[in-house]
Amino acid sequence: MKIDLTPILSGELKELHFSFTENVSGEESDIYFKGLDITPRGYIDVKGKICDISGYYELECSASMPYTTHCARCGKMVEKTCECSMRRTVSQKKEQESDDEIFYTDRQIELDPAVYEELSISFPTKPLCRLDCKGLCPVCGQDLNEGGCEHSQDNKDQDTL
Ligand SMILES: [Zn+2]
Ligand SMILES: [Zn+2]
Numbered sequence: 001m002k003i004d005l006t007p008i009l010s011g012e013l014k015e016l017h018f019s020f021t022e023n024v025s026g027e028e029s030d031i032y033f034k035g036l037d038i039t040p041r042g043y044i045d046v047k048g049k050i051c052d053i054s055g056y057y058e059l060e061c062s063a064s065m066p067y068t069t070h071c072a073r074c075g076k077m078v079e080k081t082c083e084c085s086m087r088r089t090v091s092q093k094k095e096q097e098s099d100d101e102i103f104y105t106d107r108q109i110e111l112d113p114a115v116y117e118e119l120s121i122s123f124p125t126k127p128l129c130r131l132d133c134k135g136l137c138p139v140c141g142q143d144l145n146e147g148g149c150e151h152s153q154d155n156k157d158q159d160t161l
Contacts, residue, residue: 001046001111005090005104008052019047024065025112032116036123041066041079046115050090057090059102063115072126073135074143084122086114 001022007013024040033040048061062085071078088102090109102114134144142149 001115003050003109003111005050005057005107005109008050008057009107011052014052016050017047018049019045021045028112028116032120036120037069038123039068041068044115044119046111050109059086059088059090059109061086061088061111061115063119065119067123069123069127071129071133073128073133074145075136076129076143078127078129080124080127082119082122084115084118086118088114 001020003016003018005016008016021043023043029038029040044063044065046061046063048059051058051060062083064081064083066079066081068077068079070076087100089100091101091103093103093105102109102111129145136143137149137151139151140149142152144152
């Protein structure tokens, strides 16, 4: 995802809006989602704008990505969408980018790393198939959403504690 900044750097525009849908790159996904139980379902939607605020440039952007993961309680596969948003100061490339900056080179911003990074910290740590998922019986492994087992009275007691 590259954004050409020419219209804003030349002063032609004060606000540059962008919106695109990009296929998930396996390479980036391997780097940023490493160790996470995340299987992207193909694409990322990105939209936002870059504003010229009297001589400095600011990027505002939001992204969403559908993905598949597993319920933290019952282990069932669940489809979810991760959403994130960010705000960065746009600066010309220097040594090291700080957290609230994004660099451009040759009048272009490469948005991928920032978007993947922001998504990677936005996944829920305990995704659930539904808010009241009852989980599995710790004794026999019965899926308690599908009905009780001989131990489920114990589970009810635990729930009310
Ligand atoms: Zn569940
Ligand atoms: Zn049981």
